[in-house]
Amino acid sequence: MELLESLIGKMMASKMLVHLSFCLSFVAVFSLAVILSGNHDVVVAAMISCLYILSCTYVGRWYGKSWITRSVVPTSLFRSVLIFLVLVLGSAAGAAYMFKGDVGRYFLQNLFICFPISVLFIFFGIAIALARHAVWMQVSQAETAQKHKESELQLLLSQLSPHFLFNTLNNIYGISLTxxxxxxxxxxxxxxxxxxxxxxxxxxxxxxxxxxxxxxxxxxxxxxxxxxxxxxxxxxxxxxxxxxxxxxxxxxxxxxxxxxxxxxxxxxxxxxxxxxxxxxxxxxxxxxxxxxxxxxxxxxxxxxxxxxxxxxxxxxxxxxxxxxxxxxxxxxxxxxxxxxxxxx
Structure with a gap:
């Protein structure tokens, strides 16, 4: 039991394992829904479609993080365009082969379908990255403000005690004389x-x-x-x-x-x-x-x-x-x- 808890803890601490677990769960749930609907012939196609959607989303997330960190330099820009082209062209070729069995004849037709889908989920990934960054910034600013507030309160409180002691000792001194x-x-x-x-x-x-x-x-x-x-x-x-x-x-x-x-x-x-x-x-x-x-x-x-x-x-x-x-x-x-x- 302790070994299992330790393994779960390490998985949660590792971002890569968390993302991998999410992707596998997403593909498994989607494929199970297809199987339960009785469409056993398209299970593999459904799994590949899920992986394609996830790939577009994660590419968009990477684009968003690169833009946030202002790391879009000519090298990474070239890499981004190359990744996008490989993703769109690969998905179009794969769809033509899976659904029609003829890449040369149906490639262009599937390209017009895969291109807007790729753009849609890439922008979805960018939106996730931007939203996550915005939330993180709000939490960070709130934590900073809270720490500043606590330090200021401690300073004010620490100054109250000497103030009270100063007044009281003055009073005692006056009374001690008479x-x-x-x-x-x-x-x-x-x-x-x-x-x-x-x-x-x-x-x-x-x-x-x-x-x-x-x-x-x-x-x-x-x-x-x-x-x-x-x-x-x-x-x-x-x-x-x-x-x-x-x-x-x-x-x-x-x-x-x-x-x-x-x-x-x-x-x-x-x-x-x-x-x-x-x-x-x-x-x-x-x-x-x-x-x-x-x-x-x-x-x-x-x-x-x-x-x-x-x-x-x-x-x-x-x-x-x-x-x-x-x-x-x-x-x-x-x-x-x-x-x-x-x-x-």
Missing amino acids: QQQRVPQLLLKLSELLRYSVYETREEFIPLQNELLYLKNYIDFEKIQNGARLLLELAIEEHQEDRIRIAPMLLIVFVENAFKYSKATRKPNMWIAIALQVREGWVIFTIKNSFEPGGREQLSLEEPSGIGLHHTLKRLNLIYGNEYFYNAQKENGTYHVELRLKAR
Whole structure:
């Protein structure tokens, strides 16, 4: 059994064996149809006709491949014309001999029949070669585009982690100057966050529950930093199953921005409301935060601090295409972001 499987595998790997198997199968099926119809006298003629049709088709396929590779030089052009003449004249002579038994008398009559048939199947072979090349080019371009997309996504994702780490270490440094007792807890939470961003975000899509756990760890981290000043409203649906999947490290950027800009005010309290639900195959994420009107724009993509949001929007376009909705607006001291993602 293993020997047979090995033989079949080698045959499939060899293009010549595949083409030979196809030709033999074509001739066998056509001849069998003639035998079953009761025309036993023309079985040999039918087999030769099949071989003639296949020869014309493969010659046309060779013509097409030569044209695609631009290898039509005077030598190969002469060879092409010679092959065509041999094919047409040989088929005309063969048909006169097989069907009439007199080549000299019926050669010209069969030539007028074989010439258009030869041209037809040669053009059919050329069409096959061109169509196959067109499909191969489309597949090749799609693979190249996919590899480019994956490399760009990996680059964007690799830049998000240092950006997040930079912001977080700045916050810890500020707290260490005035509230040293909070630093150990913050470092412990930071290690959990970094473990996720380094080891669990290598897949293009991850279970939604994993991303939500990461968000909760980050929110706990911010609770430790901001203490009683933080007024937080959470309405996040629990999803234990793995069938709902989203791209990693998308939601955290919006949560991080909300904390960043709500705390950068002179108000005694900072307010943030986060909600997430899944409806009809869509992950609906909304976040609102207080901010100080007239301060630095929260949706600033030009300055270095906006790298996380800029890369996230770029990742959304690359991963989801038309299968996401993003809207950000500010009104009466409240910044509101709505993001809808098609669940995978």
